[in-house]
Amino acid sequence: MTKDVIALTPKMPDLRTLLAGLYAGGPDLGVSTLADSAVIQLHAPDGRPLVSVEAPVLIQVPGETARLLGAGPGLPDSPVWWTEARASTTVAEGGLLAGSFAGRLATVLNGSVWPPEAASTDVVPLTTDISAVPVPATAAPAVDVLTDNAAVVIQDRPFVTMTSWLSDALRGATADDRALQIVTPCTTRLTQPTRIALTGHPNRWVVQDADHGFYDGLSGAVLHWKGGIFTPVLGENGTASVAEAFTATAGTGERQLVLSLRTRHPADEDLVLGRALEAAWRALTGAPPAGWSTAEPVSLPWSTRRLTDLARDRAPRPTWLIAVGHPDRPAIATVRVTRTPAGVEEDIILTLGYGEDETPPLDRIGLLAETLCAEHALASMLTSLRAARRDLTVPPHFEAPPVPHTFTLGPGELRAVGLAHALSPPLGPTPVQLGPAAEPALHYPIGDGTSPGAWTTLQHLTAHIGAAPGTAH
Structure with missing residues (x-):
């Protein structure tokens, strides 16, 4: 088992400060690096890792520390440096060493420690008989x-x-x-x-x-x-x-609006990724995403250019990233960018949270679908509504699955299916044609987001679309 301790500091911990923190165990313990020096390890004399420390990350996104650690007294907001340590608790001193490491950083840099009760600046000598402790089967810092x-x-x-x-x-x-x-x-x-x-x-x-x-x-x-x-x-x-x-659950009246969409772009040097996600975010919240990153905590201010550069550098390997919204409007998205024979695809899942007294903006979905088709190479989009937490976290109890609201078939996908075929699903629903007649898209109203019967409607619709002569089976 491991214990996580995080130092939150207004200044970046430099190498000297990190080493001072790692002397929490006294001079008998060793220090090494792995993952191209992205992780520093404090280890026992026999080489066994005791504490693994990840490279400090500058959090520039408002509300990110509270989103991930919970609101609490003394918890700093961005900008703040986040330095996370994981301590092995197979050795009794591991957790104390991590707390002393983080406490030393916070003391030197006038920061704070999460959880607060873990912080100390005490030297923690290794008194456990290491030879009596089984060697873990893995050296990976996250795996217990x-x-x-x-x-x-x-x-x-x-x-x-x-x-x-x-x-x-x-x-x-x-x-x-x-x-x-x-x-x-x-x-x-x-x-x-x-x-x-x-x-x-x-x-x-x-x-x-x-x-x-x-x-x-x-x-x-x-x-x-x-x-x-x-x-x-x-x-x-x-x-x-x-x-x-x-x-054993009780309803709260909170809801989530979920958009699952795919875009497909030609792979050219002028392509800028993330614009479809930004358009959806603006349409539904009135503002762009606040930040993005390839992991949590989300650390970087929103930038379509920077995420495009990252995806281009990683190609042809896929890129997976996270975007978050501003604290007053809970919203989070995951994006997977993939290079395919057809071009560059973005698979996006955007989720927005609403309280019992808030109304999800379902009336904006049709206009958003039209914008995404006309300007952002939308291939398809499914929108749905679910009864779930406004803060977008997932509890360990039953939550009803999302209920479909609309489905949009973009111009490129519609060409493959055929307009006549897509216009006439035998069991409904009746679609609305979007865009110019020469390059149309279709937007299907599936339900009101509350009736589970909408799943049957969607299944019949997708089966009809998939049976079109021009589609691959």
Whole structure:
């Protein structure tokens, strides 16, 4: 198991300050680097890592510290330097060493520590008999347990965020054909990027509940540890049971508006990515995104040019990134940029949160669809509404799936399907034609965002579109 401690400082910790912090364990412990010097490790005399410290990140996005750590007294807002340490608790002194490291940085640089109770400046001598402690099977800073089947990450913090630590763990697990399984207490919630990243079996969010044991925080399935992996407990009929803690929920009246859209652009030197996302953000909130990054915390001010440069530098490899909104209007998006034979594609999931007394701007979706088709190479877009938290975090209990509201078929996709075919789905709905007659798009009203029957309507529609003579099967 690991313990996370974060130093938040107004100035960047330089190498001298970092080394002073790493002397929290006294002169007998060693220091080394890995990941091209992006991670510094404090290790025992036998070389075993005790504390791993990631390179400091300058957070320039307002509200980001509160979004990820929760509001609290003394928690600084941007701009602030975020230096995160992960301590192995297989050795008793690990957590104390991380707290002393962070406390020393905060003391020297007039900053603060999260969680506050972890901070100290004490020297923590290593008294544990290291030879009696089993050597972990993995040296990856984010992974606590590694088996043939799973990479297990244990997190004890209010929100599990898609940090660079966790992103590296996910990439490593995927490359090695292992499941990434995140274990948390029942008080923890996921951020939307973490929820999206866990999509796909057998990755899991494993929740430990004092009264109900282990269960899957996204499906509710009761779990147990078997064969080096958390897997569902199956009954005599071969089905998994659902934990009582997962189903015990109460409605709050809060909602989320979800847009899932894809754009497809010619791969030319003038292409600027992110403009479709910015257009959607402006249309629905009145402002552009506040910031973007390839991991959480989101650190960089919004810039379509900078994210385009990053994607171009990484091509032909895909680029995955996160965008967030301003604190007064909860909004978050993930974007996957992929180079394909057809050009450059952006797969975007934008989620916006609304309180019980707020009305989601469903009346703006039609005009937004028209704008995206005319100016931003929209291939398709599905909008939906769901009963879920305004702050966009994911709790470990049941949340109803989103209910479809509209579906848009962009001009390029419509050419492949054929206008006549797309205009006449036999079971409805009746589409609205967008744009000029020479280059039309179609916008289908699916439902009001509350009736589950809209899923049936959408399934019939997509089956009809997929059966068009010009589409690939």
